[in-house]
Amino acid sequence: MRFLNRHRYSRIGEHDDPLAGVANLFDASIVFIVAMMLALFSAWNMMDLLDPNSEVTIAKKSADGHVEVLTKKGAEIKVSRVSDKPLSGSGKRLGTAYQLPDGKVVYVPE
DSSP: OHHHHHHHHTTSSOOOOTTHHHHHHHHHHHHHHHHHHHHHHHHTTOGGGGOTTOEEEEEEEOTTSOEEEEEEETTEEEEEEEOOSOOOOOOEEETTEEEOTTSOEEEOOO
16 A cells, blocks of 8 residues: 555656757757758759769759859859840950950850
8 A cells, every 4th residue: 555655646746847848849840851851852853962072053044034053063052144145345266165355255156
């Protein structure tokens, strides 16, 4: 009988902390976000963006018609905007490309 009474009264002083589960929810949400990012990268075949030694080029066209070219070489990422404006200037001939005085190279199809 003494064993049953001790077991029953041992929980009187214990209190559950209502905020103890918040930390677990935060950890679970971080794991869920990382899993979603990896799933999206693998669904779009973009796992090369996470590889530090890969070279990737992506052309992106926005809804308003602007074209951007994203180039990743190693850890460096460059974003270039493509212009549809005709360019002109003087430069030296490089085959079918021209180098302008400011250093830009303009391709002219034949």
